[in-house]
Amino acid sequence: MTMKIRGIEKADYDYIVSVLDRWWGGPAGQRAHPYFFYELGDFALVAEDEGKVVGFLLGFITPDKATGYVHLVGIDPDHRRRRVGHRLYERFEARCRDEGVSRLKAIAAVGNDASAHFHQAIGFSVEEVAHYAGPRRDRLVFTKSLG
Numbered sequence: 001m002t003m004k005i006r007g008i009e010k011a012d013y014d015y016i017v018s019v020l021d022r023w024w025g026g027p028a029g030q031r032a033h034p035y036f037f038y039e040l041g042d043f044a045l046v047a048e049d050e051g052k053v054v055g056f057l058l059g060f061i062t063p064d065k066a067t068g069y070v071h072l073v074g075i076d077p078d079h080r081r082r083r084v085g086h087r088l089y090e091r092f093e094a095r096c097r098d099e100g101v102s103r104l105k106a107i108a109a110v111g112n113d114a115s116a117h118f119h120q121a122i123g124f125s126v127e128e129v130a131h132y133a134g135p136r137r138d139r140l141v142f143t144k145s146l147g
Contacts, residue, residue: 008044068096
């Protein structure tokens with residue numbers, strides 16, 4: 001596979017929202033809210049193989065530049081287990097380091113073991129935080145120091 005990681009473009013965003021429900025096996029397209037492209041898209045990335053988008057990472061840097069936050073990652077089911085997610089995170093981390101960011105952060109629903117294993121494998125710590133997303137809405141909070 002000759003994968004290329006690059007910044008997101010409007011055509012990529014349109015494609016992602018059209019396939020995300022299929023990639024995730026259920027309703028998910030609304031999680032790729034347009035502000036992650038229009039207002040926060042400077043750090044959003046896509047992975048492409050032979051001109052086809054096979055993965056994406058929607059992330060941003062907080063205004064104080066303390067945290068690089070990964071909001072949403074998706075990988076084409078036909079391209080999973082090929083290090084697409086790793087490559088996207090590596091590029092995002094490098095861009096965050098270039099901006100002087102001191103840590104990375106992501107969250108997932110409790111019980112999302114695949115996300116927990118992935119994040120731990122690439123150096124994140126994980127903590128289950130009670131009520132993180134509101135009453136009785138616990139979340140797994142992943143953090144990684146860049147210092």
